[in-house]
Every structure is written in C-alpha cells, then in structure tokens.
Amino acid sequence: MRQNPSFTMASEDAVKRLIREHPWMTIVSQTSAAGLVASHYPVLLDETAEGIVLLTHVGRPDDVVHELGRHEILVIVQGPHGYISPGWYDASPAVPTWNFVTAHLYGTPELLSADENLRVLEALVDHFEDPMPEPRRMRGTAENSAYADSIATGTVGLRIPITRFVAKNKMSQNKPAETVDRIIAELEGDGPYASPALAAEMRRTHETIRAARA
Template identity: 70%
Template sequence: MRQNPSFVLASDDAVKRLIRENPWVTMVSHTDAGELVASHYPVVLDEAEEGIVLLSHVGRPDELLHELGRHELLVIVQGPHGYISPSWYDAKPAVPTWNFVVAHLHGTPEILGDAENLAVLDRLVDHFEERMPEPRRMNGTEANAAYAARIVSGTVGFRMRVTRYTGKNKMSQNRPAETVERIIHELEHGEHYASPELAREMRRSRGETV
C-alpha cells in the first residue's frame, strides 16, 4: 500500500481500535505454488498479549489452501470508507476522491490444537453475542457445549502475532478546515452519499470526541 505522510496510521492503539470495530477481515496468502489465496473471516484481539495479536479460525480445507502456518499471512482490516464529491469543496477546480481507513497486517500464524481452538471459538462467539439481550454462548448449555465439541474438528484455529503493518487513514486531512466541515456535513446529512460512520471517523481524525 502506497503511503502518504499526511495519512499514515502508525499507532498500535489506532490499529487495535480499527480491528475491534471492524473484525471482518480479508486474509491473503502467497502459496509455495505461486498462487494467491484469499478468504474472509472474523478476528478478535488477544487482549492479554502485548503488541497486536489476532485470534481466529478458518474452516477446513482453507488451512490447506492457505498453507496456513507455513509462511506469512496478510490480513486486511478495512474501516469506514466512502465517495467524496468535489462539489463539497470550494469553487476551485478539483477531482473526486475516496476517504477510507485501512491496515495491512503481516505475520505467520501459529496453528492451535483442538482445545485451544475451541477456546478461541468460544471467545469469538462471546465477543459478538455479548451485546444481544439473551446471549447464546457456545458453552451456555450442556447441549450447546456438546455440539460445539463435535463441530470443532471442522475448523482450524490460529493465533497471529503481527510483526509489521502498514496503516492508512485518509480523512481529508490535506483540506482546509472549512472544507472538511462541509464534507462531514454532507456525510452526516446529505442525500446522495451519506455515511454517518465515515463522518464519525473524520471527526475522530480531527481530534473530536465521538
């Protein structure tokens, strides 16, 4: 990903927030056969670890297609994004652009055994169910726990310590403050390309509390 000094996302904390808020990621491998393989799965952070450590799983046989654990994996995390019309700028000549926040994470996955894989699946379910009024936990009942134990063999869990990453947070930082305010207004209230999530991300980039 080409970098621009104005848009660099270089903070571990900022990348962690991006992952927490956008856990559906793209995983890309360059296999020994020279093929590119891409899959899409949810991830969570291993909050007990220092640095950026991902926990996830793939369904079989994706671990074979990716040759998971044999080489580096690229994990792409994408946050809010959207079209920015030049009509939201001033009267000067301009072209449209696209605002976005994204991070490319690199690391070699560590394959987990069945017991730890089951624990990761349990954590994934808890992470997403916790906001439900009546969460359905994997181990919430004896029947659920028995069912989960039976299906775990169809998945392969992994832990990935991120050894390097490239992040980009392009939120019109190169535009005058009054132009940025017009863009945010259109994203919050506009008729054609409204995106409240992107507007919040732009406000956060300006240091506002959102």
Template identity: 70%
Template structure:
C-alpha cells in the first residue's frame, strides 16, 4: 500500500481501534502453490501490550495457507467510499476514494487447542455482546459440549506483526470548509452516502482541529 505522510496511520492505539470496529479481515499467504486468500473475523489480543491479533481458520485452510511456514498478510478494511469532485470544487478536479486500512504482516503463531477454544469463545462474546439475549459458546452444558466438538475443525492463530502499514485517507489535505461539505454529502441520501465514513471523517477532523 503506497504511503503518503499526510495519511499515514502510525498510532498503535488507533490501529487497534480500527481492528476492534472493523474485525472482518482478509488473510493472504504466498504459498508454494501461489497466492491464497481467506476471510475471517479477528480480535485484538487484549492480553498483550503490543499490537497483536488472534483469530482462527477452518480446516483445511491452515494447510492451504501453510500457516507458520512463512509470512501472513492480514488486511483490515475500515470505512471507505467515493468522493466526487462535484461536491466541493467547481474548477477542474478528479474524484478520489477515502478509506482507512491496515496491513499487518508476520509469521503467525499456531495456538494450542485450549487457547484456540478460548479465542473462539472470545470471538463469539465479542459479537454476541450486542444482542439482547447473548448466546454464549459455553452458555449451557449442551452449547459447551457442541462447541468442544466443532472446535476441532478449526485452527487458532496469533499474529504479532513484524511489519505494519496503515493508512487513514480522510481528506486531511482539504480545507475545513471542504471537509464539512464532504461529510455533509456522505451523511445525506445521495448515491454515495456513507454514514460510517462520515462518522470516521468527523472523528478524525475534530481531533485535528482540537490539536491546532
């Protein structure tokens, strides 16, 4: 991912926040048989101070990815959307795409069966916590027994990346007036409305303005 100093996202706390809010990730490996990509939810490993994530793959994806033999690239994609030049510039201009993303690379650690089971439980809790009546993986003896059986079909992993490239391209190079106009369009009802992207832009630019 090409970097630009204006858009570099280097704060580990912000990258962790990006992952927490956007946990659906793409896992990419360059194997002996070529490129392999899979898609799984990931969690920030809150037990570690440094940036680290945990997840699982379903068998036989661990073989397809040759997990543990080489680097794994995990792509986190945050809010993104089309930005029309017609929203803010009457002069000749080109459109762009605003987005947030992080690329985490490193050789993953394969988890023991016990730790993998804990990670699976954490994944379930992470998403079920929003439900009015959460279904816990071990909420009942029957659920726990079922979870124990099916967990054998998964392989857990932890990635503590040795290389991180993260980018937050949210019109930081535009004037406050232009940014406010873009946010208004994204919050509207047009064909490229994106409330999530608008909220991310508003959050970032409010922090920028407060720091001036």
C-alpha cells in the first residue's frame, strides 16, 4: 500500500480500534500450489496478548488451500470509506478522491488444537451475540452444544501474531478546516454519497488533530 506521510497511521492503538470495530477481514496467502489465494472471515483481537494478535478460524479445506502455518499471510481490515466529490471543495479546479481507513497486517498463523478452536469459536459467537436482546450461545443447550461440536470439526482455529503492519487513515487531512467541515456535512446529509460512518471517522480524525495542535 502506497504511503503518504499525511495519512500514515502508525499507532498500534489506532489499528487495534480499527480491528475491534471492523472484524470482517480478508486473508491473503501467496501459496506454492495455487498462487495467490484470498478468503474472508470474522476476526477477533486477542485482548490478553501483547502487541496485535488475531484470533479466527477458517473452514476446511481453506487451511490446506492457504497452506496455513507454512508462511506469512496478509490480513486486510477495512474501515469506513467513500467517494468525496470535488463539488464539496472550495478550490477550482479540483478532482475527486476516496477517503478510507485500512490496515495491512502481516504474520504467520499458528494452527490451534481442537479444544483451542472451540474456545475461539465460542468467543466469536459471544462477541457477535452479546448485543442481541436474547443472545444465542454456542453451548446454550445440550442440543446446540452437540451440534456446535459437530460443526466445529469442519473448521480450523488460528492465532495470528502480527509482526508488522502498514496502516493508512486518509480523511482529508490535507484540506483546510472549512473544506473538511463541508465534506463532513455532505457525508452526514442525504445525498447519493452520504455515509454517516465515514463522517464519524473524519470527525474523530480531525478532532484528534485539532486537540494535538491546541
């Protein structure tokens, strides 16, 4: 990913926040048998570990297709993103752009035992069920527990310690404050490119910048 000093996101804490808020990720491997391979899975941050450590699972035979455990992989996390019209700028002439926040995470997966895989699967289910009015647990009943155990055999758990990352937070940091405010207002509006999530991310970024300058 091409970097620009104005948009570089070097903070580990910022990357962890991105992972927590956007847990659907792309796993990419350069394999000896099939070349480039990509899959998509939900991923959790291991909050007990130092640094960035991901917990996830893949469905068989993705573990074989990706040759997991044999080489470094790339995990891509994508946050809010969207089109920014030049009509929202003061300047003329102007060209459009795309604002986004994303991180490329690199590490070699560790394949988990069957028991560890079950714990990761339970943690994933709990994480996404917790906000529900009546959470359904993987082992909520004996019947569901038995069913979950049978399904779990078709998956492989992964622990991925991240050894390096490249992250980018492009939120119009190179634009004047008045232009930034106008872009946010458009994103919060009802136009064809409205995006409340991207507007919120822009607000967070520029509030942090303004606080640092104060």
